[in-house]
Amino acid sequence: MQQWFELWQLGLAGAWAGYARWWQAMSLYDTGRRQVGQTPARQVWHKDRVRLIRYLPGRPEPRAVPVLCVPSLINRYYVLDLQPGRSLVSYLLSRGLDVYLLDWGTPTIQDRHLTLDDHLAGYLHQAVQATCADSGAEKLSLLGYCMGGMFAAVYTALFGEWVANLVNLAGPINYHDEGIFSLLTRAEWFDPDKLVDSYGNIPADLLGWAFQMLRPTSHLARALQFYERMDDQDYVHRFAAMQTWIFDQVDFPGETFRRYIRDFYQANLLVSGRMTIGGRPVSLSSVTCPLLTIASRQDETAPCDSVTVLNDLVSSTDKEILMLKGPHVGMVAGRTASGQLWPHLADWLIPRSGAEAGIMG
Amino acid sequence: MFPKPDDLFKQSFEQWEKQTADYWNALLRDPGFLKGMWQSMETMLQARQQFNRAVEQALTAWQLPTRENQERILHQLNRLQTLVNDLNERVDDLMAQVDATMV
Numbered sequence: 104m105q106q107w108f109e110l111w112q113l114g115l116a117g118a119w120a121g122y123a124r125w126w127q128a129m130s131l132y133d134t135g136r137r138q139v140g141q142t143p144a145r146q147v148w149h150k151d152r153v154r155l156i157r158y159l160p161g162r163p164e165p166r167a168v169p170v171l172c173v174p175s176l177i178n179r180y181y182v183l184d185l186q187p188g189r190s191l192v193s194y195l196l197s198r199g200l201d202v203y204l205l206d207w208g209t210p211t212i213q214d215r216h217l218t219l220d221d222h223l224a225g226y227l228h229q230a231v232q233a234t235c236a237d238s239g240a241e242k243l244s245l246l247g248y249c250m251g252g253m254f255a256a257v258y259t260a261l262f263g264e265w266v267a268n269l270v271n272l273a274g275p276i277n278y279h280d281e282g283i284f285s286l287l288t289r290a291e292w293f294d295p296d297k298l299v300d301s302y303g304n305i306p307a308d309l310l311g312w313a314f315q316m317l318r319p320t321s322h323l324a325r326a327l328q329f330y331e332r333m334d335d336q337d338y339v340h341r342f343a344a345m346q347t348w349i350f351d352q353v354d355f356p357g358e359t360f361r362r363y364i365r366d367f368y369q370a371n372l373l374v375s376g377r378m379t380i381g382g383r384p385v386s387l388s389s390v391t392c393p394l395l396t397i398a399s400r401q402d403e404t405a406p407c408d409s410v411t412v413l414n415d416l417v418s419s420t421d422k423e424i425l426m427l428k429g430p431h432v433g434m435v436a437g438r439t440a441s442g443q444l445w446p447h448l449a450d451w452l453i454p455r456s457g458a459e460a461g462i463m464g
Numbered sequence: 465m466f467p468k469p470d471d472l473f474k475q476s477f478e479q480w481e482k483q484t485a486d487y488w489n490a491l492l493r494d495p496g497f498l499k500g501m502w503q504s505m506e507t508m509l510q511a512r513q514q515f516n517r518a519v520e521q522a523l524t525a526w527q528l529p530t531r532e533n534q535e536r537i538l539h540q541l542n543r544l545q546t547l548v549n550d551l552n553e554r555v556d557d558l559m560a561q562v563d564a565t566m567v
Contacts, residue, residue, distance in 0.1 A: 150549075151542060212531075213538035283492055290494070299483040301509045303535060319488055320481045327477060428514070 126332035135343025139182030142193045144204070148233035152208030153226045155233050158184075161196035168267050168456035169201040169238040171231060173251035176222065176359070177310055179351045180206040183248065186344040187435040191367040191445055198449040200456060203234045204351065204374050205241075205251075207353075215303040215357040219366075222359060224381040227258050231265050242267035244452055247274050248435060249405065257415055260385045263392060268455045270448065271396045273405045273431055275388075279371045283317055288368040295364040299357040307352040317403050345436070374412065387413065393421035395451050397434075397444065404431040421450065 132347070148155040172192065174180045183204065184192040195202050205227065210217075234243050245266050247255025252274015259266045278285055287293065298305060325342075332338045355363075372378040378385040396414050398407035407426065414422050427434045429445050434444055467475075491497050520530045529537070 150546060211538075213533050213542050215535050215537045283489075286493060286498065289498075294502075294506070297506055297509050297513075301512050303531070316488075316492065318485050320484050324477075324481050326472075331474075444521045 110183040124333065128329075128339055131333075131336055131339040132343040135186070135340035136312040136347045138340060139205060139344050139347055140184050141187055142184045142190055142196070145164070147203070147237045148230065149227060150229060152210065152214065154206045154208065155230045156204050156206060157234075158192055158196055158202045158204070158236060160199075160201055160278050162199045165196075165201035166199050166429045166453065166456040167240060168242060168244055169203055169234055169240055170195060170244045170246055170452065170456075171234045172202065172204040172284050172437070173245065173247040173255050174205070174207070175249035175251050176207050176254075177307070177353060177355050178249065179202060179353065180204055182348050182432065183437055185348065186340065189341065189344070189436055189440070191435060191448075194441065194445040195449055195452075198453060200286065200449065200452060201238055203230075203238075205230045209353045210304050210356045211354075212303060217356045218358050219362045220381045222356075223254060223257055224261065224383075227254060228262060231258070231262070235265065244268040244270065244456060246272060246448075248271040248272040249274060249431070252276075252405075252410070253373070254369070256387060256390070257380060257385050259390050259392065260387050261380060261383055263389060266392050268393045268395070268452065269390065269419075270452070271394070272435065272444075272448075273402055273409065273410055274413075275405040275409045276416070277371065277374045277409045277412045279374075280406045282406040282409060283403060284313075285368060285409075287313065287316075288364050290369045293364070293369075295361050299361045303403070304355045305357065305360045307354050310355060311350070314404075341438075345432070348432075348436075365373045374416070389414040390417040391419050393455050394419045395423050395425060395448070397427060397448070399427045399429055399431070399434045401429055402431045402434070425451075 143159045144156040144308050145159070146154050147157045172180075172183055174183060184190040187193070192202050192204065207222075231243060231245070235241060238242075242265055245255040245259060245268070247270070249252065249272075252271040253276060254274075255269060256271055256274065256276060259269045275282075291329075298309075302309070325346075329339075329342055366372045366378060370377075373385065373387070376384075376386055376388075394414065394417055396411055398405070398410035402410075411424050414424055425444075425447055429437050429439055430442075434440060516531070520532070523530050
């Protein structure tokens with residue numbers, strides 16, 4: 104009887120210790136979840152769901168040419184400002200750059216008919232103008248991440264007079280590659296019209312499912328890793344911030360999705376030089392400003408050859424390719440980003456952000 | 465010496481995870497699989513569209529706006545709101561210019 108009682112006591116103590124450990128980890132997780140997008144900023148412009156924010160400069164007199172960050176249309180902007188200590192934006196501010204960021208907001212049913220032209224020649228162009236008006240510069244550095252990288256390249260081809268420097272951070276340009284999204288969206292089996300006609304805006308859950316298909320077991324592996332390291336406060340905070348961002352996807356405006364799949368993935372019009380936006384042809388060879396292209400060989404979302412091809416298509420003489428290690432998000436906000444991407448990016452931007460670079464030529 | 469149960473589980477899991485990921489990656493590159501996957505999705509979408517059409521017909525019969533009508537109206541309202549905001553800004557700018565010349 105005594106032995107049974109001791110065994111029961113031991114079991115209860117073990118269960119209680121496990122519960123306390125889990126409770127503490129959940130508390131840390133909640134703290135990490137609330138740490139996203141914390142760098143102080145103010146809104147300088149907005150239109151419909153789209154807003155432009157300016158981060159409070161890290162120095163009294165920031166460099167003359169502002170940096171406008173353009174994130175992907177389907178992910179939340181704060182991947183570039185994930186949490187204190189893991190923020191590209193914060194690092195650029197600390198190096199004296201003047202940083203603006205375009206938040207595409209959350210599309211609702213009223214955005215279903217918005218086209219790619221509305222996003223590029225409308226919102227993005229107006230955000231560029233608003234950035235220049237607010238900062239007093241005539242030109243800016245355009246930094247596009249993921250789909251935003253492609254947007255930045257197309258924008259520069261159309262409105263090059265506003266762009267002093269272009270940074271394509273993991274933005275696919277050639278859509279006929281060996282990447283899984285290129286395969287998934289082939290015209291032989293995928294018809295975007297059926298999806299758009301049925302759903303309107305493409306639901307975030309469906310997009311999340313497509314990303315999940317890249318490695319379906321990844322969530323399970325991450326959960327196991329979390330269980331192993333849930334006593335490590337720093338790890339739990341990082342994990343929580345990243346999970347919050349991963350599951351905070353937004354819908355893809357229907358008409359924009361239709362054209363994105365048809366013209367980019369299926370017809371690859373951007374590379375073949377047959378793309379038009381607002382009736383104007385988009386020729387990447389008209390890009391002459393300094394260009395930095397950043398890619399990773401481990402990136403499954405934007406394969407490196409698909410990204411780096413931009414440097415072959417532009418006419419810029421000052422152009423560079425930076426090859427990094429790590430996955431699509433990890434290279435921007437992962438543990439190694441602060442040692443690889445951020446310093447190199449700032450070192451490239453700073454000499455090109457003087458007063459003379461911000462004047463329209 | 466036997467390995468610890470935790471280590472054994474972790475090793476087995478990692479091996480399973482890698483094998484599953486490799487298998488899935490190969491499967492996703494198989495045109496037959498992709499075709500089948502999208503076909504089943506299209507069937508689901510067709511069912512969804514048929515349901516949507518039935519709802520639309522019912523709403524139209526009751527002289528109520530359909531989802532498509534609402535989307536279009538909202539889109540137009542949005543455009544009008546933007547236009548009014550732009551005009552407001554221009555009027556403010558013009559008024560500021562007039563005030564400046566009056567002074």
